[in-house]
Amino acid sequence: MTTAENINTSSMDIYLASPRGFCAGVVLAVDIVELAIKKHGTPVYVKHQIVHNPIVVAETERKGAITVEHVSEVPEGSVVVFSAHGSPPSDYEEAERRNLTVIDATCPLVTRVHNEAKKYAREGKKIILVGHRGHQEVIGSTGQTDMSLIDEREGIDVPEFEGDEPEIAVLTQTTLSVRDTAEAIGQITEKYPNAMVRNDICYATTNRQEAASQLAEITELVLVIGAQNSSNCNRLKEVAESYGVRAFLINGPDEIDTSWFDGITRVGITSGASTPESSVAAVVEAINPTNVIHIGQGDENITFRLPKELRKVQKTAGVRTGVRR
Ligand code: SF4
Structure with a gap:
């Protein structure tokens, strides 16, 4: 069982990412x-x-x-x-x-991707979408018109198009990893240097990943609060892990394993764009830290x-x- 009593909080500081939570x-x-x-x-x-x-x-x-x-x-x-x-x-x-x-x-930022897809299709361009197969957003986007999907988790297999210089537009899912997407786009533009690349990763995804990077640089453990099926929560966990920091995605305090805190004094906490602040507050309360320190650029005004x-x-x-x- 996880309670404030059995997490050793004698000298634990929480670093709270900002922005986090609802976009x-x-x-x-x-x-x-x-x-x-x-x-x-x-x-x-x-x-x-x-x-x-x-x-x-x-x-x-x-x-x-x-x-x-x-x-x-x-x-x-x-x-x-x-x-x-x-x-x-x-x-x-x-x-x-x-x-x-x-x-x-x-x-509206997803609708923008749909509109881009339809516009470029009308212009006769070949469309490549970088996204995760099966995610609801990708189901919606790929339904707008003909397009090829690159899911970097399956390997980056840039499609072949006929013609000497095919006109290509590259769109992305809004909640991808900024870093992984850059890698996929790099391979696409290597093959098609004239491809038109739209950066559709949204402001909320970008800002939360940036704040998660800052957390990972100064903490020993990162907790991402949110659901397992949330794309942007999973990307936040990956961002933290890419800094060599242990990271866990949990819905709330009930999913904490107290052994994670052994020998740890600095815990980073963030949350995805669909996570209510009450879930974050419940985790902070369960840990009952000595200090709560805010990290990042602060709230968004959108x-x-x-x-x-x-x-x-x-x-x-x-x-x-x-x-x-
Ligand atoms: S994360 Fe939020 S702002 Fe970004 S596309 Fe999804 S719903 Fe829109």
């Missing part, structure tokens, strides 16, 4: 579910986990959301919110066939606008939106 896209998606319930009543269906965190999902379900994996599971005529990760056009088509009201919670159909609901219902939780 603007996650705040927007969570607000959208809440406002959709206010507007339409319960239940409101959510296609795929609204964001990759079980606590956030449970909280939306407590308010009246029902999470499903496929549009086909949503009863005909219902209201459905599409998750922050983005969805392929086939999901919207299926929703239309089922007479569903779709509210789109796709992060917010995204609600969809038009929900702005009025937000005003009339007086729901406080845009708040990191």
Whole structure:
């Protein structure tokens, strides 16, 4: 069992990364579910986990959301919110066939990737997406148009295209490792020097990885708080490990193994873009450190606008939106 009493905190300092936790896209998606319930009543269906965190999902379900994996599971005529990760056009088509009201919670930075893909396809360019096969965002992005996928975990196999100088556009998943993506892009541009490279890794991913690097430089152990299926949490863990520091991805204090702290006095803590701050606070409380020191560039000042159909609901219902939780 893990309690503050059996973690030896006699001279333990916690270094807390900033920024960490909710990004603007996650705040927007969570607000959208809440406002959709206010507007339409319960239940409101959510296609795929609204964001990759079980606590956030449970909280939306407590308010009246029902999470499903496929549009086909949503009863005909219902209201459905599409998750922050983005969805392929086939999901919207299926929703239309089922007479569903779709509210789109796709992060605007993911929508931007979709728009880039469609634009470059119209221009006749060959598109390469660097991303992780099977991740919800990649399912949504690859559905927009024909494209080749490079998943660096499977090896970087740059595709062959016909013609002397094929026009190529390179897009990326928004939550990848900055370092691994640079490696993949380097190999693509070595083969196709004229390839147009869009850096789609989002500000939240970049900033959290930068702060995790700073943590790893000064600590002996890094705890990343968040879910196992969160792409950006896993990348934060990898960033810390790349500095030779032991790192663990945990949902909360119950998953701490107290032996991790043996002989350790400096623990770094960060969290992914879908992790609520309450999870971080619970871990800090369990460790009960001597000092908490903040590391990094500090909070971000970015917010995204609600969809038009929900702005009025937000005003009339007086729901406080845009708040990191
Ligand atoms: S991690 Fe980036 S792309 Fe994903 S929801 Fe947050 S801001 Fe949007």
